[in-house]
Amino acid sequence: xxxxxxxxxxxxxxxxxxxxxxxxxxxxxxxxxxxxxxxxxxxxxxxxxxxxxxxxxxxxxxxxxxxxxxxxxxxxxxxxxxxxxxxxxxxxxxxxxxxxxxxxxxxxxxxxxxxxxxxxxxxxxxxxxxxxxxxxxxxxxxxxxxxxxxxxxxxxxxxxxxxxxxxxxxxxxxxxxxxxxxxxxxxxxxxxxxxxxxxxxxxxxxxxxxxxxxxxxxxxxxxxxxxxxxxxxxxxxxxxxxxxxxxxxxxxxxxxxxxxxxxxxxxxxxxxxxxxxxxxxxxxxxxxxx
Amino acid sequence: xxxxxxxxxxxxxxxxxxxxxxxxxxxxxxxxxxxxxxxxxxxxxxxxxxxxxxxxxxxxxxxxxxxxxxxxxxxxxxxxxxxxxxxxxxxxxxxxxxxxxxxxxxxxxxxxxxxxxxxxxxxxxxxxxxxxxxxxxxxxxxxxxxxxxxxxxxxxxxxxxxxxxxxxxxxxxxxxxxxxxxxxxxxxxxxxxxxxxxxxxxxxxxxxxxxxxxxxxxxxxxxxxxxxxxxxxxxxxxxxxxx
Ligand SMILES: Nc1ncnc2c1ncn2[C@@H]1O[C@H](COP(=O)(O)OP(=O)(O)O)[C@@H](O)[C@H]1O
Ligand SMILES: [Mg+2]
Numbered sequence: 001x002x003x004x005x006x007x008x009x010x011x012x013x014x015x016x017x018x019x020x021x022x023x024x025x026x027x028x029x030x031x032x033x034x035x036x037x038x039x040x041x042x043x044x045x046x047x048x049x050x051x052x053x054x055x056x057x058x059x060x061x062x063x064x065x066x067x068x069x070x071x072x073x074x075x076x077x078x079x080x081x082x083x084x085x086x087x088x089x090x091x092x093x094x095x096x097x098x099x100x101x102x103x104x105x106x107x108x109x110x111x112x113x114x115x116x117x118x119x120x121x122x123x124x125x126x127x128x129x130x131x132x133x134x135x136x137x138x139x140x141x142x143x144x145x146x147x148x149x150x151x152x153x154x155x156x157x158x159x160x161x162x163x164x165x166x167x168x169x170x171x172x173x174x175x176x177x178x179x180x181x182x183x184x185x186x187x188x189x190x191x192x193x194x195x196x197x198x199x200x201x202x203x204x205x206x207x208x209x210x211x212x213x214x215x216x217x218x219x220x221x222x223x224x225x226x227x228x229x230x231x232x233x234x235x236x237x238x239x240x241x242x243x244x245x246x247x248x249x250x251x252x253x254x255x256x257x258x259x260x261x262x263x264x265x266x267x268x269x270x271x272x273x274x275x276x277x278x279x280x281x282x283x284x285x286x287x288x289x290x
Numbered sequence: 291x292x293x294x295x296x297x298x299x300x301x302x303x304x305x306x307x308x309x310x311x312x313x314x315x316x317x318x319x320x321x322x323x324x325x326x327x328x329x330x331x332x333x334x335x336x337x338x339x340x341x342x343x344x345x346x347x348x349x350x351x352x353x354x355x356x357x358x359x360x361x362x363x364x365x366x367x368x369x370x371x372x373x374x375x376x377x378x379x380x381x382x383x384x385x386x387x388x389x390x391x392x393x394x395x396x397x398x399x400x401x402x403x404x405x406x407x408x409x410x411x412x413x414x415x416x417x418x419x420x421x422x423x424x425x426x427x428x429x430x431x432x433x434x435x436x437x438x439x440x441x442x443x444x445x446x447x448x449x450x451x452x453x454x455x456x457x458x459x460x461x462x463x464x465x466x467x468x469x470x471x472x473x474x475x476x477x478x479x480x481x482x483x484x485x486x487x488x489x490x491x492x493x494x495x496x497x498x499x500x501x502x503x504x505x506x507x508x509x510x511x512x513x514x515x516x517x518x519x520x521x522x523x524x525x526x527x528x529x530x531x532x533x
Contacts, residue, residue, distance in 0.1 A: 177362035
């Protein structure tokens with residue numbers, strides 16, 4: 001029983017890693033811009049398709065992953081400059097724009113690649129046998145990459161001069177601008193960073209599972225659940241909630257309720273939000289505009 | 291020598307126009323003031339000068355360079371800095387962090403550290419509270435921090451929006467001494483917006499009187515003090531003179 005449980009835990013954590021990358025992006029973007037980007041899951045899905053395309057074209061997985069990050073970051077840049085920047089003073093409009101984007105992005109992908117699922121060969125095929133526990137190296141890779149990237153993001157936000165300026169802009173956008181902080185450019189930067197994380201998440205996801213043009217929808221639901229559980233706008237919260245989700249999903253599958261996994265995660269979210277409406281770590285209500 | 295020249299500014303929010311055709315000048319090493327009742331449009335004018343609000347007409351020229359329509363971060367780089375009404379301290383950040391944010395437009399790390407010490411010398415309370423959160427300071431302390439944070443940018447023009455708001459007469463006297471020292475210590479000119487006419491008239495050499503978004507009169511303080519309108523609005527009124 002125990003070896004299976006550990007395996008399932010690892011499975012849960014590897015999927016939760018991808019979801020955490022979504023949640024971190026969603027939380028960063030909301031925290032600074034007030035934009036709730038519902039199309040974030042489609043950003044991830046496009047990251048998967050770009051990875052697939054690059055691998056088809058003959059690149060290795062690592063170059064494909066880098067290309068996916070760059071492509072989705074570029075897409076984020078274009079969409080922020082071309083669309084979301086016009087909705088900054090009216091977050092509700094941004095919210096509606098993002099709903100529209102879901103449909104547009106899905107259909108663009110279907111137009112070019114068809115509705116069928118795509119997969120790539122496992123970038124790491126190795127399976128380690130540790131005392132009867134079979135550990136797929138690809139899952140370990142996904143978890144480690146996520147930990148490294150989230151840690152880097154965290155240090156950047158909390159320790160750097162740039163991060164201090166971002167926190168100032170979250171607290172009071174106008175006054176931050178008076179300090180000489182180019183707030184507009186930093187908002188674009190955060191949107192691009194969040195998009196890059198989605199691109200990375202997409203690459204890691206297709207390393208684990210086949211992906212369809214509709215994968216973004218289910219993934220972003222859990223991404224939002226994690227971001228809300230942690231407290232929307234709270235980076236630490238997103239990470240801890242992501243970890244909790246991974247453990248819950250791992251255990252529920254480990255105990256043979258895999259078909260109930262989704263119900264467990266959303267049940268958990270509802271429970272958390274009932275007890276702590278602002279999430280585990282307290283969220284923000286987005287940047288103050290006044 | 292004119293340092294800042296504001297010409298024919300018309301500005302407002304959305305469909306409503308607040309200021310119409312406002313012009314003023316500020317010279318090197320000068321302290322001037324804009325007086326006017328609540329809602330006259332003084333803050334809106336200052337916010338427009340530093341680029342937080344885009345003017346619909348008119349221009350902002352600093353040292354011969356047309357800066358009209360530039361964003362506040364560019365203005366700060368050019369030495370045009372606003373200490374906003376209500377202080378707007380970053381409550382979740384320490385006093386030290388607030389000070390360093392004030393210097394965000396600067397790149398000289400050594401100069402910034404040196405200036406932090408200069409500010410802690412000029413405003414001793416900030417040295418004592420260095421590691422405390424901005425939100426934990428009293429109103430007067432926050433005002434000191436707001437002015438120091440503004441000076442951290444090494445401005446050539448410092449715009450002060452109602453620094454005496456909500457402060458006790460004793461603290462207003464302190465603010466008065468600080469404003470008078472800014473020119474000598476930091477080489478900045480000051481444009482002071484006040485409702486406390488006593489304070490404004492005691493530090494400025496020239497003044498503008500604003501009503502309903504327009505400048506209705508201007509001149510040297512000695513002349514303004516004699517005007518019937520000023521007497522009616524301020525000097526006979528309830529405002530407490532600072533000295
Ligand atoms: N952010 C804003 N949006 C819309 N109207 C505003 C805003 N800020 C101020 N106003 C209006 O502009 C007018 C002038 O306000 P303000 O510039 O703050 O005057 P003062 O600083 O002289 O008291 C007032 O009628 C006020 O209601
Ligand atoms: Mg005002």
